[in-house]
Amino acid sequence: MQTITVKLEQRSYDxxxxxxxxxxxxxxxxxxxxxxxxxxxxxxxxxxxxxALEDALNTAGVITKTLNLPDGExxxxxxxxxxxxxxxxxxxxDRNTTLIALGGGVIGDIVGFAAATYQRGMPFVQVPxxxxxxxxxxxxxxxxxxxPRGKNMxxxxxxxxxxxxxxxxxxxxxxxxxxxxxxxxxxxGLILDAxxxxxxxxxxxxxxxxxxxxxxYAVARCCEIKAQVVAxxxxxxxxxxxxxxxxxxxxxxxxxxxxxxxxxxLHGEAVACGMLCAxxxxxxxxxxxxxxxxxxxxxxxxxxxxxxxxxxxxxxxQDMLYHMGRDKKNEAAQIRLILMRKIGxxxxxxxxxxxxxxxxxxSNRS
Amino acid sequence: MQTITVKLEQRSYDxxxxxxxxxxxxxxxxxxxxxxxxxxxxxxxxxxxxxALEDALNTAGVITKTLNLPDGExxxxxxxxxxxxxxxxxxxxDRNTTLIALGGGVIGDIVGFAAATYQRGMPFVQVPxxxxxxxxxxxxxxxxxxxPRGKNMxxxxxxxxxxxxxxxxxxxxxxxxxxxxxxxxxxxGLILDAxxxxxxxxxxxxxxxxxxxxxxYAVARCCEIKAQVVAxxxxxxxxxxxxxxxxxxxxxxxxxxxxxxxxxxLHGEAVACGMLCAxxxxxxxxxxxxxxxxxxxxxxxxxxxxxxxxxxxxxxxQDMLYHMGRDKKNEAAQIRLILMRKIGxxxxxxxxxxxxxxxxxxSNRS
Numbered sequence: 223m224q225t226i227t228v229k230l231e232q233r234s235y236d237x238x239x240x241x242x243x244x245x246x247x248x249x250x251x252x253x254x255x256x257x258x259x260x261x262x263x264x265x266x267x268x269x270x271x272x273x274a275l276e277d278a279l280n281t282a283g284v285i286t287k288t289l290n291l292p293d294g295e296x297x298x299x300x301x302x303x304x305x306x307x308x309x310x311x312x313x314x315x316d317r318n319t320t321l322i323a324l325g326g327g328v329i330g331d332i333v334g335f336a337a338a339t340y341q342r343g344m345p346f347v348q349v350p351x352x353x354x355x356x357x358x359x360x361x362x363x364x365x366x367x368x369x370p371r372g373k374n375m376x377x378x379x380x381x382x383x384x385x386x387x388x389x390x391x392x393x394x395x396x397x398x399x400x401x402x403x404x405x406x407x408x409x410x411g412l413i414l415d416a417x418x419x420x421x422x423x424x425x426x427x428x429x430x431x432x433x434x435x436x437x438x439y440a441v442a443r444c445c446e447i448k449a450q451v452v453a454x455x456x457x458x459x460x461x462x463x464x465x466x467x468x469x470x471x472x473x474x475x476x477x478x479x480x481x482x483x484x485x486x487x488l489h490g491e492a493v494a495c496g497m498l499c500a501x502x503x504x505x506x507x508x509x510x511x512x513x514x515x516x517x518x519x520x521x522x523x524x525x526x527x528x529x530x531x532x533x534x535x536x537x538x539x540q541d542m543l544y545h546m547g548r549d550k551k552n553e554a555a556q557i558r559l560i561l562m563r564k565i566g567x568x569x570x571x572x573x574x575x576x577x578x579x580x581x582x583x584x585s586n587r588s
Numbered sequence: 589m590q591t592i593t594v595k596l597e598q599r600s601y602d603x604x605x606x607x608x609x610x611x612x613x614x615x616x617x618x619x620x621x622x623x624x625x626x627x628x629x630x631x632x633x634x635x636x637x638x639x640a641l642e643d644a645l646n647t648a649g650v651i652t653k654t655l656n657l658p659d660g661e662x663x664x665x666x667x668x669x670x671x672x673x674x675x676x677x678x679x680x681x682d683r684n685t686t687l688i689a690l691g692g693g694v695i696g697d698i699v700g701f702a703a704a705t706y707q708r709g710m711p712f713v714q715v716p717x718x719x720x721x722x723x724x725x726x727x728x729x730x731x732x733x734x735x736p737r738g739k740n741m742x743x744x745x746x747x748x749x750x751x752x753x754x755x756x757x758x759x760x761x762x763x764x765x766x767x768x769x770x771x772x773x774x775x776x777g778l779i780l781d782a783x784x785x786x787x788x789x790x791x792x793x794x795x796x797x798x799x800x801x802x803x804x805y806a807v808a809r810c811c812e813i814k815a816q817v818v819a820x821x822x823x824x825x826x827x828x829x830x831x832x833x834x835x836x837x838x839x840x841x842x843x844x845x846x847x848x849x850x851x852x853x854l855h856g857e858a859v860a861c862g863m864l865c866a867x868x869x870x871x872x873x874x875x876x877x878x879x880x881x882x883x884x885x886x887x888x889x890x891x892x893x894x895x896x897x898x899x900x901x902x903x904x905x906q907d908m909l910y911h912m913g914r915d916k917k918n919e920a921a922q923i924r925l926i927l928m929r930k931i932g933x934x935x936x937x938x939x940x941x942x943x944x945x946x947x948x949x950x951s952n953r954s
Binding site for chain 1: 684709741743
């Protein structure tokens with residue numbers, strides 16, 4: 223097991239990356255300020271891991287209640303959030319009880335936001351059960367729900383008290399979701415760590431075969447990179463680089479997700495396609511070389527991820543631009559993209575006009 | 589004009605208490621990180637003060653847009669919040685634009701919560717237009733919306749960048765709302781400042797006549813007390829005293845508000861009745877003397893505030909207990925009351941059983 227600490231002064235916390243340690247809940251229990259917890263999961267994950275977690279907590283003397291939400295990005299809404307508040311109020315849950323998010327990115331984001339806002343804030347813990355959640359969404363304190371007009375538009379920065387990252391849960395993850403998680407793994411190599419990108423090219427087969435050793439290395443490395451970035455720029459206020467770099471592929475990707483309707487493409491799939499867009503855009507305007515574009519394309523293909531934009535009859539270029547124009551990174555209506563100078567070296571670029579971006583998208587449509 | 593600083597390190601901000609300085613917006617403009625602002629008000633306040641504020645900002649080169657919400661506590665909901673998000677997204681508002689809350693406590697609370705959660709946080713400024721907002725809700729960063737099951741149950745601690753407290757706006761405030769604000773003014777004397785309570789007894793007629801000098805003194809003193817309490821305990825985590833003391837009368841009061849349905853009684857009216865409950869409960873169980881109870885009752889009567897609990901056919905004792913059982917201050921299902929040893933000396937007391945509180949309420953019903 224490896225422990226990675228996210229260093230944020232009094233908000234610091236540990237991520238324990240290991241294999242099959244979900245039931246070894248000592249550190250989780252130690253993170254709870256009172257022996258009361260609410261486990262919030264979904265109807266897919268709860269039957270697999272809910273009982274083991276509940277038993278571990280109950281054995282340690284923690285009183286638990288469980289709420290299972292419907293599964294999927296389409297449910298990451300204010301309405302679902304309200305159903306969580308209903309449950310908490312019906313059960314007279316106080317603000318010193320801990321919310322435990324057991325699930326993927328959707329569960330982590332919505333439960334984190336519920337914890338940030340129920341009675342103005344209660345403790346929470348993340349137990350991620352997808353690759354995407356393990357390497358990305360469970361770390362760093364970004365919580366949110368979607369709005370029909372934009373992905374993750376409503377949320378808060380709110381750090382968990384602890385992250386229990388059990389690689390063992392990946393054994394039951396459907397391939398499509400596993401591959402979508404690989405998109406975020408690849409992202410870390412592209413933005414900040416060329417050597418890790420090399421390692422991924424060499425080890426992609428082991429990862430796809432769900433080799434625990436390869437997965438533990440990859441997950442821990444992603445968490446290390448993210449912990450560093452978050453520690454340096456917790457609330458994404460850095461003018462250059464910083465936390466915004468973690469958005470590589472996300473400006474195009476969020477527009478795909480929102481434009482198609484949540485749940486049509488998985489988040490990681492949209493990010494994969496968005497990263498190739500960013501690579502090609504970087505080639506065209508920022509000197510990113512053709513060989514690197516080919517490497518990006520190749521590894522995404524190896525991971526069975528979509529690399530072509532949705533067809534025009536499903537998502538017009540105009541609609542994509544509309545959604546990119548509402549991206550959270552924008553300032554004074556200027557779209558800000560995350561681009562690459564080379565593999566492992568991403569940067570924020572707010573110098574390209576909407577017309578130029580529109581032309582680029584149009585010329586990349588099939 | 590008096591300036592009171594709320595000292596919260598990098599989140600510190602000034603409250604400028606003055607008369608008719610709404611249009612002198614230099615300090616407000618200086619508090620904006622970019623020359624873009626959204627003024628959110630309601631259909632009652634906007635026709636009175638919206639144009640003056642907008643003109644002052646536009647003259648200083650700030651681009652503004654305005655959204656007017658329906659007026660009243662019944663609209664402090666997740667649904668109204670969603671309508672703010674809609675407006676912001678339709679107008680492609682970015683997270684460096686400032687939200688300006690122009691209105692009373694409802695506007696301040698909901699706009700503050702929108703600012704806390706839109707794109708995970710944007711700057712905001714308070715321009716309070718009721719006595720209650722001037723002395724209490726605009727200071728200290730508590731933002732929230734109500735839930736059908738509980739007052740202010742969903743919210744965040746989120747500090748404004750600046751508070752423009754213009755006493756002049758009180759000239760247009762309806763008497764019922766003015767009196768409700770006096771309840772919170774009286775509260776500050778009761779919890780922490782016996783001399784201020786003496787001053788209020790002496791000057792209640794001047795306040796009711798809306799004498800600007802008396803009002804400026806009272807508002808500034810309330811803001812000073814609140815700024816001190818908030819600086820010492822920003823997130824209400826102190827075990828003894830601290831921010832929870834500001835809840836004198838609110839445990840009973842919130843139960844009245846929620847139980848009757850939001851908007852039946854004004855918040856300050858419910859707090860007034862709740863403070864007399866707290867005084868009587870303190871007399872019965874904590875040595876608060878009968879003469880002090882009489883003083884509390886007398887000043888509330890002078891301010892034309894309700895001192896009798898709603899009748900049983902409108903709100904049963906059982907319902908009141910139900911709502912008190914969901915108060916945010918509670919811990920492990922134990923109701924925590926704010927009580928008084930003497931005038932100017934409040935404390936938190938979590939030692940009384942629900943049965944005892946229930947008997948107390950029942951014996952105080954007409």
